Amino acid sequence: MRQKKLGYPFSYGDELTLEIAREIARENRKKIYINCLVLITVSSSSLSGLSPIIQIGLPVFPVSIERLIQRENSDSQNKNRKNSVPIIKDIVGQLELTGPQAEKFKIVAEQFMLGKITRRDGILKLRGGDGIVDISVILGFILLINWLDGTYGFQSVPIPHIDSMGWLNGKHDRKPMSPITYKSSKFQLQMAGITDTMCPNPDMADENGFIMSYEESHNLVADTYSGYMQITEDLKITDWQGAKKAYHVKGLGINPEDYGITQKELNKIRDKGGLIGYVQRGGKLPPIELVRAYQTRIKEICYDPSTTKNDKATYTDVNGVRPVTVFSNKEGLNLISFDQITGDLITGDKQRLTYFENYVETNNIGTQKNNK
Amino acid sequence: MDQDSQKNYKNFKKERHLTFLNYDKKRHLELLKKKSISIESEENYPELLKYSAMLNRHLDWETCHQYLELLEEFLKENISISDFCSEFCKRGSLNSDAVAILESNLILLSPHEKSLEFSELLEEIFDECEHFDGEEDLTGDEFRNSIEKSFVKIKKYLNEK
Numbered sequence: 001m002r003q004k005k006l007g008y009p010f011s012y013g014d015e016l017t018l019e020i021a022r023e024i025a026r027e028n029r030k031k032i033y034i035n036c037l038v039l040i041t042v043s044s045s046s047l048s049g050l051s052p053i054i055q056i057g058l059p060v061f062p063v064s065i066e067r068l069i070q071r072e073n074s075d076s077q078n079k080n081r082k083n084s085v086p087i088i089k090d091i092v093g094q095l096e097l098t099g100p101q102a103e104k105f106k107i108v109a110e111q112f113m114l115g116k117i118t119r120r121d122g123i124l125k126l127r128g129g130d131g132i133v134d135i136s137v138i139l140g141f142i143l144l145i146n147w148l149d150g151t152y153g154f155q156s157v158p159i160p161h162i163d164s165m166g167w168l169n170g171k172h173d174r175k176p177m178s179p180i181t182y183k184s185s186k187f188q189l190q191m192a193g194i195t196d197t198m199c200p201n202p203d204m205a206d207e208n209g210f211i212m213s214y215e216e217s218h219n220l221v222a223d224t225y226s227g228y229m230q231i232t233e234d235l236k237i238t239d240w241q242g243a244k245k246a247y248h249v250k251g252l253g254i255n256p257e258d259y260g261i262t263q264k265e266l267n268k269i270r271d272k273g274g275l276i277g278y279v280q281r282g283g284k285l286p287p288i289e290l291v292r293a294y295q296t297r298i299k300e301i302c303y304d305p306s307t308t309k310n311d312k313a314t315y316t317d318v319n320g321v322r323p324v325t326v327f328s329n330k331e332g333l334n335l336i337s338f339d340q341i342t343g344d345l346i347t348g349d350k351q352r353l354t355y356f357e358n359y360v361e362t363n364n365i366g367t368q369k370n371n372k
Numbered sequence: 373m374d375q376d377s378q379k380n381y382k383n384f385k386k387e388r389h390l391t392f393l394n395y396d397k398k399r400h401l402e403l404l405k406k407k408s409i410s411i412e413s414e415e416n417y418p419e420l421l422k423y424s425a426m427l428n429r430h431l432d433w434e435t436c437h438q439y440l441e442l443l444e445e446f447l448k449e450n451i452s453i454s455d456f457c458s459e460f461c462k463r464g465s466l467n468s469d470a471v472a473i474l475e476s477n478l479i480l481l482s483p484h485e486k487s488l489e490f491s492e493l494l495e496e497i498f499d500e501c502e503h504f505d506g507e508e509d510l511t512g513d514e515f516r517n518s519i520e521k522s523f524v525k526i527k528k529y530l531n532e533k
């Protein structure tokens with residue numbers, strides 16, 4: 001009989017199944033250590049006999065080490081780890097590691113517990129460089145990390161042999177998080193690059209397709225894009241505005257996929273509600289590195305000797321006419337416009353010839369049609 | 373728009389129309405040749421830009437069915453605002469890039485008589501796509517209505533003799 005899901009990323013019984021993947025991430029949001037799916041089926045009903053035989057080749061990045069990094073800071077602040085060294089022996093016993101395995105595990109685990117190496121280094125040491133991994137030793141290390149998190153994290157979850165009754169009676173079952181916590185943590189995970197989709201459960205979305213309130217979304221955007229890049233004494237590009245206009249990056253020669261987001265995703269920023277609405281619907285936030293690249297590229301264009309600065313241009317839209325400063329580069333057909341009142345970027349992109357000609361001839365950017 | 377801006381814009385349109393009527397392919401070629409041997413001057417640039425834009429408008433005219441298809445798909449609500457804006461602008465950029473390729477090979481096309489006005493109607497849509505970010509200016513419904521109006525105007529224009 002397959003044992004029910006445990007609080008750490010594997011379960012065992014008649015068959016040992018390691019689902020080291022997003023499946024686990026979905027059920028166990030706190031402990032996400034491994035990115036790819038590895039399935040190991042073992043006929044044995046216990047872990048004995050497992051340790052000597054499981055050696056498998058894994059993909060190039062079998063372990064999403066990046067996911068461990070966010071825990072490193074709290075690890076380094078954990079001054080009581082020396083007192084927890086007995087857990088190493090405990091894990092060696094539990095997994096029935098062989099002599100060489102135990103030795104390898106102890107060395108790395110002790111270094112880790114003494115704070116000499118990080119989680120990332122620990123995994124790398126155990127993973128080795130040849131793509132061959134001794135899974136049982138890796139499991140031991142994961143147990144160690146889980147134990148550490150359980151002790152010093154916000155929810156203490158013992159491993160099964162420590163409180164087997166507790167696991168059987170459901171004491172340590174995962175409790176559903178409150179919707180707000182779920183949404184927030186979901187975004188935090190997303191910002192760390194952990195999830196591919198933002199709304200795995202459509203039931204969570206309201207009738208507008210929103211999984212976040214306006215306020216939550218607004219706060220998240222404000223927190224994420226809180227900085228700015230100064231272009232001239234009077235002009236700047238706020239991170240927020242850069243993110244809002246990030247769908248223009250391709251026009252300035254930046255490939256958004258180099259920053260982990262597609263043009264198609266960025267285009268959705270323009271759908272109902274703009275950037276805030278996009279985030280409310282669970283859209284992937286434009287990475288801050290992409291925003292920086294966009295700001296930097298704009299700055300380069302503004303300071304290019306072949307670029308012309310025009311402080312006497314206007315921008316026309318439904319709200320009327322406003323004074324703008326425009327940097328135009330005829331070689332690249334780039335038009336970068338800044339609102340003279342706020343000093344912030346309006347937009348920056350490569351334009352069509354006809355649009356560029358319109359600007360050159362009229363000194364105006366924007367539509368004539370909707371001007372009230 | 374203030375009165376001065378409106379006046380400027382009217383003058384610009386008038387002048388553009390005159391240039392269009394008096395398109396001089398030889399002069400266009402001459403300007404391109406000067407550019408190719410790097411003697412393009414600031415003085416010549418506005419003139420060349422006008423000719424290049426004219427070629428761009430002609431290509432827009434040649435590909436008008438693609439613009440219309442996109443507009444119809446959008447108005448039937450088969451594609452979202454973001455996809456429409458993206459695809460519409462992409463279509464425009466491709467034509468703009470094509471101009472650069474044609475000109476670099478000194479291949480010029482005489483502008484179709486309807487291309488100027490057609491392009492001006494397209495320009496309204498381009499402007500809106502360029503600046504629509506879902507957050508300010510127009511709401512989604514206003515944007516859709518505005519595009520619909522432009523579409524009706526284009527259809528009407530195309531049905532004229």
